[in-house]
Amino acid sequence: MALLPIIYNALIVGIFIGSIYGLIAVGLSLVYGVMRVVNITHGEFVMLGAFLTFFAWNLFGINPLISIAIALVVLFFLGLIIHRSLVERVIGKPMLSSLMLTFGVSIFVWNTAQAVFTTNIRAVSYLGGSVSFVGVNIAKSYILGFGIAVLLVVALFAFLKFSRWGKAIRATSQNDEVAIVCGIDTKKVRTLAFALGAAFAGSAGAVVSMTWFIFPQMGFNYLAKAFAIIVLGGLGSIPGALIGSLIYGAAESLAGQLLEARMSQVIPFVILATILVVKPSGLFGARER
């Protein structure tokens, strides 16, 4: 029965891991909800946030914690530019267009990153060590990640619920035609949502730089996980993405403990396939027809 402690351990750790993934998934879900675009470049935003943190730390000695905020801002503007120049042009066209477009852009970004940054694996060893939490050893960086994720997600919720632009985002997500009639500039709303998504991904990247490895191809991995999470939680549902991320984190952690560590990379597909067969609308998603 040495299994039980392992499972317990994995579940607790999984919650922390899941929270970091959740930060990434929330951005992806926001973009999908507002403009029905699955942004394949989302993973690359994470990667860029991570590299930004690394270079800020390595070259300029900037505290990674500050880089989280820097990444938030820098990726916000990058997202804004990418949306205005590229993604907005395929809004209204069949979904294939946005899929292919963001796929092409993501390939461009990571390949260029690979050429510029080289494929050497990096990390930001800033927050080392671990603490004990309910009897489990949690890396300090995981706790930081959890804290940042909670902070940003709560901020997002507050923004969506109380601010004018937040309400505009929610209106556009529900029905963009009606939103236009209500006088909402949906183009600006979309740009804002995309930029926010990128910002969240970037800040998650900053966190990730302290917890896991940094390398140019890391983007796809996080995209697959984020996508599995939002499918699990229900496409377009942000609360679903959050709950989905915790479940996902636990599943991945368990798999990593019980099976070979590398198997954790197969998890996205396993979860996706299972959900798609059992309940395609996810836990909280509405079936769109």
Added chain:
Amino acid sequence: MNGLINKVGVILLIAFSGMMAIAPLILDRADANVAYLILYFVALASSWNILSGFTGYINFGHAAFMGVGMYATAISIADFSLWWPLAWILGGVFAAAFAFILGVPVLRTRGPYFAITMLAVAEGTRVLFGTSYLEPITRAGDGIAFSSGISFQTKYYGMLITVALCVWVTYKIATSQFGLRLLAIREDEDAAESMGINSPRLKIAAFVISAFFAGLAGGIHSTFLHYVDPFHTFHIQFTIIPIVMAVFGGVGTIFGPVIGGTILQILNDFIWAHFLQLNMAVFGVLLAFLILFLPQGFLEWMKEGGWLAKTRRI
């Protein structure tokens, strides 16, 4: 004018086929390699087109089928000394079987679900082949090095026949009821189903055929490389480059992938020689550009402009 371009097109096609047929006989090995790789990528682009071009289900995991075929062939030769033509076909068969098993759950989904799931499949397959669980079969990260004793000529013509077969099958599909129904699925799957079109079955059929040719081409290519390993075999470039080729030439057309494959492989070769590190970045930009300005592809654009006959036969 119309008739002239059609005739020119036919002549070009015949000339091209002729050139490709005699290439290994008249070119030196280095140039013949270029011709071989053109055929390889045309095979990948054309096989991708069979599902994604006709049904609109964008398969971002095509490399997984190619890779499965490569491994199947490699293992059957290395471990079982299977006669090479059978080993090649086995590559196609394994890929097709993989597609069938995968297709049943995954093709129930639409649009982005399918595309990204297939992306995850490709990644997952790559990782799986590198784990210790499959090591006895796949040698995990070490890969499998093997020799097949086949001459370059044989491999070249094997690939040529694969391409010809794939294009012929695409033609048969495009001019049949089956193909028309696939197009209806692409146009409007719900409306198609409401008319009695059994979309799940048709999608799986297209998926399996597409995978077979990718696996077959992969199998032949593995004997060309004499080596397979998870990183190189399942590399994403074998998904992205064929996709860009098919989109460039024209998805859902018969010769689109051939045209796109030929032109872009020449480009690819050039980039490999000079800017190796950025070859995928170039294709990424090209894809984005195509989607923004020429999503229907070259061939379809010619048809729309009246330069070519508006027939499904090309």
Added chain:
Amino acid sequence: MAGEDEENLKMPSSEHILQVQDVTKSFGSLVAVNKCSFTLEKNRITGLIGPNGAGKTTLFNLIAGFFPTDEGQIIFKGHGIHNLKPYQIAERGIGRTFQITRVFSKMTLMENLIVAARVENRDERALELLELAGLVDLRGEYASDLSYGQQKLLALIRVLMFDPDLILLDEPAAGINPTMQNKIMELIHTLKEGGKTFLIIEHDMEVIMGHSDKVVVLNFGEKIAEGTGEEIKNNEEVLKAYFGR
């Protein structure tokens, strides 16, 4: 419950080609159709009306198999169909059109018609139907090049290609000029004489009253009235639904 399979129910009257029994469907917290029940008689035109959002199109989608029912049965020619997929339902003999025409734009008219056909003489049949609709000269054109009214006609005859017994029409007369409207209604009556049954969603009261044998009225997902055009016109509940208190 939606889970039970009704294999061979003996119906009280074999004239009832379709029976909707206590059908309920919700989307999250929104109850789109609530315990709705009615029957369709064979060889009749039944109108389905109600204010916007009453659940009419959802009902169509349920009958056509686009979603399963949460509760209740839908019985067609004696068999439960509420769990079947759209193409299976089409195979059994139910055809439908959509509120916004969904023809295959990048396919020719001819291709639009023959794509789903399984019969040997499909080309002839397609030409016959094109003649009937007056579209035979345009058969080589892309469907997207047609006018809106022509597309509606195309959608209608396309459904006829596989010879369904029951045809669901979602606002067949909407958005087209009166001449075309008449043409479509004529076609529908001709088909009715030929043995077909129709369920038609419409907002145009004249069309409904003038052409239906029976009318079913929905409001907020519930059936509030069922009867002839005359009966419905004077029904209190119906007037309330449309004009408020």
